[in-house]
């Protein structure tokens with residue numbers, strides 16, 4: 001039996017509808033402020049998608065483009081202004097930043113209550129710690145957990161193997177799976193035999209950025225596979241000359257896995273849905289307090 | 290061939306001598322402030338040992354006992370005073386705290402530069418994150434890594450299985466082993482079969498608080514075993530009626546392991562040695578800056 005496909009697009013749409021519903025019950029519009037430094041076209045595309053999603057769900061967004069050569073001081077002053085601005089409930093600094101801006105110092109300047117990307121070290125620290133809860137959980141990792149939960153995958157007591165340990169994906173996913181009581185194994189470029197690790201896993205999360213690296217014979221029959229990777233590979237049959245694939249050799253792995261997320265249409269759409277969710281939660285908290 | 294015993298007492302003495310040597314080269318005495326709330330005899334003993342160790346290595350210590358029913362506000366005001374006190378380079382709040390004191394809020398009040406226990410969420414967050422470094426690393430976990438390094442155990446590329454995920458031991462040890470490029474598996478009370486995990490490990494760290502739970506047939510031949518557990522078991526042959534044992538069934542595991550830390554005399558002595566190291570580092574940083 002081929003694996004069940006986890007439809008991230010459908011689940012993300014479901015969550016966006018929930019978000020729109022929560023917004024419709026508020027006497028205000030939750031606000032997201034975005035900061036881009038420089039002219040990267042990929043960053044511009046991501047941020048444009050986020051603004052569009054905000055609009056569709058009734059959130060307002062405020063965009064703050066800054067020149068490529070802006071001083072770090074100026075970025076931090078802007079963040080401080082946004083921290084104090086009552087119309088702004090979430091602040092998103094699009095990464096990567098140019099060299100003259102220290103990522104740690106810039107992200108550390110965001111008020112943890114408005115840190116809807118969940119990258120502030122206090123939020124990561126609380127995510128790591130038992131009996132502590134961050135104000136916000138990073139969006140892509142949160143989206144992966146949400147996909148598992150809405151597909152009725154049990155996490156507690158299961159063996160989860162995570163490929164990748166980046167600050168924005170692999171590490172926070174590992175910490176979230178641990179908080180949900182999986183036995184967690186974290187792999188990375190120093191792992192000599194990743195296949196030996198994934199073979200015993202009930203849940204595999206691939207976040208390495210290497211097209212189709214995870215093969216069919218790496219997978220335990222019935223395992224749940226979450227593919228975070230987004231890699232573009234040349235494809236002459238497409239007008240634009242390439243197509244996007246994940247870190248998992250999807251076609252082949254479908255034959256053994258129990259469930260699998262496609263690329264595109266799996267984890268991808270969840271990231272923005274979780275960002276909207278974090279913003280609305282931040283706005284609701286200001287009403288409650 | 291029986292396992293090599295990792296002599297924590299000897300290594301800790303070595304580190305204390307290094308600390309004393311660093312202190313002797315300074316024109317000042319590094320200062321450690323300790324806070325105890327209430328009258329727990331175990332807490333009093335631990336703090337007394339820390340003060341004694343400070344004295345032996347040329348550090349000064351300042352003790353601040355507070356009554357069991359002290360308000361949290363008072364504890365935090367004291368911490369703020371110590372944060373501002375130039376004679377104090379390290380602040381240690383002995384845990385556990387009584388109910389009326391919120392551990393997170395109290396520990397979060399310590400200046401991260403003086404957080405020689407490494408429990409501030411910013412320090413834990415930085416410990417978790419790639420390319421970030423905490424101001425201080427928690428003492429017992431740091432002591433475990435130090436034991437491995439000074440015993441010439443390679444960590445990079447090895448498979449490490451950690452039993453336990455507490456904020457003060459299991460979790461930070463896991464994060465440190467990951468930073469040192471081990472492939473890391475974290476087990477806990479939700480892990481259905483811990484033996485299956487430890488059997489594949491090159492390095493096992495046991496930090497569960499369960500006397501002799503790790504058995505001989507859990508261990509891969511030649512594995513390195515770090516026993517953090519301290520458990521008292523009844524023993525009528527001893528004057529005090531009990532003895533201390535670790536989480537590992539040492540006698541039996543010695544027959545298969547490559548190296549093993551004894552209890553007592555393994556990880557135990559390292560905790561205070563690392564505290565002294567953190568304090569001296571904090572003091573040296575004030576001179577540099």
Ligand SMILES: NC(=O)C1=CN([C@@H]2O[C@H](COP(=O)(O)OP(=O)(O)OC[C@H]3O[C@@H](n4cnc5c(N)ncnc54)[C@H](OP(=O)(O)O)[C@@H]3O)[C@@H](O)[C@H]2O)C=CC1
Pocket residue numbers: 140163164165166167168169170187188189190191194207208209210228229230231267268269271
């Ligand atoms: N919304 C979404 O769906 C998102 C998708 N992504 C995608 O997820 C993937 C990962 O992103 P990100 O975490 O930011 O990437 P990074 O490059 O920051 O991290 C990659 C991680 O994978 C590890 N790794 C890389 N190559 C190998 C290999 N051959 N074998 C073993 N481990 C390896 C690295 O190990 P080491 O630490 O040792 O270097 C590192 O931990 C990318 O394809 C990215 O496009 C990212 C963000 C959001």
Ligand SMILES: NC(=O)C1=CN([C@@H]2O[C@H](COP(=O)(O)OP(=O)(O)OC[C@H]3O[C@@H](n4cnc5c(N)ncnc54)[C@H](OP(=O)(O)O)[C@@H]3O)[C@@H](O)[C@H]2O)C=CC1
Pocket residue numbers: 429452453454455456457458459476477478479480483496497498499517518519520556557558560
């Ligand atoms: N200097 C030193 O040598 C120090 C020694 N210690 C000793 O280390 C040990 C651990 O201390 P600490 O981390 O503070 O203890 P905690 O009780 O805070 O944490 C114990 C951890 O072990 C897990 N655990 C407990 N029982 C089992 C079991 N039967 N099977 C699987 N997992 C289990 C728990 O899982 P879950 O999270 O699911 O509850 C938890 O993560 C103790 O013996 C303590 O005395 C501690 C500090 C310093």
